[in-house]
Amino acid sequence: DAKTTQPTSMDCAEGRAANLPCNHSTISGNEYVYWYRQIHSQGPQYIIHGLKNNETNEMASLIITEDRKSSTLILPHATLRDTAVYYCIVRKWKTSYDKVIFGPGTSLSVIP
């Protein structure tokens, strides 16, 4: 089973910030939070990841709560091209041996 829970779907007006929440209450100390998105039926695309500090890159910002049990992905100015399924996963920092499950994610619809 996936270690994260996300709302099934969300809408966002074009040009506004999209805030996508994720709960990961069983996260352990050596696990990072990663966000990916899948546009239509393409392969998932990496967005951002973090451990405990807030992170920002050219695509998005990641806010992680102090207890690390939840996080929020922020797309500051959503465009129609941001319509996709967004996956939040947790993964150990130091191994490729993790049996990660993506899904089902949040289906974000950006509305004109």
Added chain:
Amino acid sequence: DTAVSQTPKYLVTQMGNDKSIKCEQNLGHDTMYWYKQDSKKFLKIMFSYNNKELIINETVPNRFSPKSPDKAHLNLHINSLELGDSAVYFCASSQEGPTGQNYGYTFGSGTRLTVV
């Protein structure tokens, strides 16, 4: 340049046939994966190879056999295809940094397999 490429993109075949899906990555990553995406949009890992060595082998039927001739290639061969094998199969790769940190997956564009 395509970082992780899979072929074919679409595959329609009859029950009982044997088919292969090929994957190549030009990122120099050490680890490659096969994921299966079901109709409910869950992506579940099937296999993982690190430097040509099998490190994850999830509970999949032994009709599925991965092969990694070198660390840039990971192919998936499926024998005696069944209706339930219909899904989208994604190849991915990842790399651990000098101190072991993982930079996440790079996925291919997927192979939509339809068994009729």
